[in-house]
Amino acid sequence: MDAIDVIRAKRDGGELSPEQIDWAVAAYTRGEIAEEQMSSLAMAILLNGMSRAEVSRWTQAMIDSGERMHWSALDRPTTDKHSTGGVGDKITLPLAPAVAACGAAVPQLSGRGLGHTGGTLDKLESIPGWRASLSTIEMLDVLNSTGAVVCAAGDGLAPADRKLYALRDVTGTVESIPLIASSIMSKKIAEGTGALVLDVKVGSGAFMKTHRDARDLAETMVAIGTDHGVRTIALLTAMDRPLGNAVGNAVEVAESLEVLSGGGPSDVVDLTVALAREMLAAAGLSGAKDPADALRDGSAMDVWRRMITAQGGDPHAPLPVARESYEFTAPFAGVLTRLDAFGVGVAAWRLGAGRARKEDPVSFGAGIICHAKPGDKVAEGAPLLSLYADDVARFPRALEALEGAVEIVEDAVPDPSPLILDRVG
Template identity: 80%
Template sequence: MSFDAVDVIRTKRDGGSLSPEQIDWTVAAYTRGEIAEEQMAALAMAILLRGMSRAEVARWTEAMIRSGERMDWSRLDRPTTDKHSTGGVGDKITLPLAPTVAACGAAVPQLSGRGLGHTGGTLDKLESIPGWRASLSNEEMLGVLGKAGAVVCAAGSGLAPADRKLYALRDVTGTVESIPLIASSIMSKKIAEGTGALVLDVKAGSGAFMKNVDDARELARTMVDIGSDHGVHTVALLTAMETPLGLAVGNAVEVAESVEVLGGGGPADVVELTVALAREMLAAAGLTGAKDPAEALRDGSAMDAWRSMISAQGGDPDAALPVADETCQVAAPATGVLSRLDAYGVGVAAWRLGAGRARKEDPVSYAAGITLHAKPGDRVREGEPLLTLHADTADRFDRALEALDGAYEIGEAFTPSPLIIDRIA
């Protein structure tokens, strides 16, 4: 069945609902190049302004899944479960989480991405490990899952190609913020990935894509509904992103911190979120009687799974990580309690140090980043280190320091707020 692109645009522009047939045709025709970029841009803007019903979002997601391959893990002898984060600053959780869940009996096929702007990318972090490979064939992924129980790698070009094309268009037409398009973009890839259960970490705050809790909750609800409509057990945790997670922001520095967590230590907030998400993933996979993730971190089994996963993807878990040639310390301007440390400001500073990229094709520095010496609630003394900046060249420090201007405050008190805000199922 063929439709006219202008009629589809008018339907949504005027507040109407797109029929299943209109959606199927639109996604397929755009993927084939039969709908002009300017027409799809107009439709994306109409969707941004008019929204989509639950039925429309479910069908749009299904059409994007059908534009490419769907992975199959039925040959594995354990249930599959996965996690997706909407992105933040210092968000290294996938690194300790995947092997921890594997150590508790589930298989974790995790397709991850690269950083863009102030948010870091899991693949960039892992590529700081000498020899580690992000690009694997489906058979290689299956082999790593069979050996280590978890794999973290890049999505192949055959997975939801409609989403890849539409995402690039949204990025340059001011339509990235559309919740139906965000949700269908994320969920089309995750469902095509073939996992049996999915846990979403939807972040809210200055360092997140969604700045306020209401928008984050709407996005979480939309994605959970999509998962349920496609037969994938889906749960979402709403988590805070006003302050960076952990004490490290960057690539190699976040890997080092993740290894600390896998060794039974590490910052309390990273451990808390890792354990909470792991328990949700195991429950979603039906493994209610499995080993508790906190025990897997304590007894060394999560570390064993990490070493096996890294080795299976060509990495050397014992190799030294890259270290920056230059450092710059930011001292506390006064004595008192650190009452605010803005995630966005820290994220932009790390990006300007070289840890992130402005365009997808830009290289990153694996050694660049920021080490935090205090978190909100900690007492600091004037002149003592608050942050340490790491970069390959000293000329990057000035612009990073500009991003940190006003990003932290010293006061007399701090009222903590919960890391996990809500659970949506």
């Protein structure tokens, strides 16, 4: 095989053969294909796309670059969820315990936040003592004892994807739907789950801004899962406004605890239950206990406490609180018609809740609490957002991010838009 021939084939709109794909991914992982050559191939894929067969084989090649996890020792079926990322998206926290409380095992490998989107591991690390890094044996122990585990992916899982992702990030090829889909699905399939539910976010705070692009990504990922024997479905959900009321790390954990206690914001509860039902159905447990009941009766909370404890955390410890706060108030009375997810996400990032680079630290107590959501009536001077940071010097830049993110109309009729927009699979 020759890298130039593979690049030319895709550059000219051709379909790569299985042998070409296998060789290119393996050779790049070994360092035998130069970075500039893989950059050219990634750009050719971005411009010319890939067929279903190509995407499926590319995904398999990335899986084959590392280890694959197996959960055959468990006495219950496995099912997992992946979100494409958003603002206030703390769904994994109540979802994994709720699904486990209904009879499935949830091996959830999660990531950290970057930019305006939050990371599940950052949220959980605000719990004193909790640790994200577990070996496969430790994951199995936690799954056996609690039914759910949320942790970081090890270095041995799809190393080709990790190397290619870093390259795409600096070569303008992040937006390629075949490469996005294969990146996500290679890790999820290597994770070894038997069923997978995808939460594909749509809107200003999401990676996919339009319904068309989000559906294209969802259909590609569902096809990959199907081709690899993993029962996969996708929900397209709104990310034009923040999910729930809390945006940050510890503040999102606190809100998740409200949901696990049978309360919490209705959108977080509704999406948790909808995804949980899909996960259970995909795992063949559609006749099991309803996850809404698991949230109401405390059984999901029981799983949460055992899961956090099993990973070294103290589920009863106080969560971090930021030292400083600022109230963002309504300039006049009316109906809140817009609370832009991207603007709120960037503001939380600038308060310290997020990071610009993977190695940056985060402030666990920083974040935002939304006191009103689109469709709500607000009074003049009423608090719309509470901002939290450890340093008052962070507030001016956060407020800049909120300019134009909030819209109030005096005579508007409340008209909340739907949360779940579409389903694929």
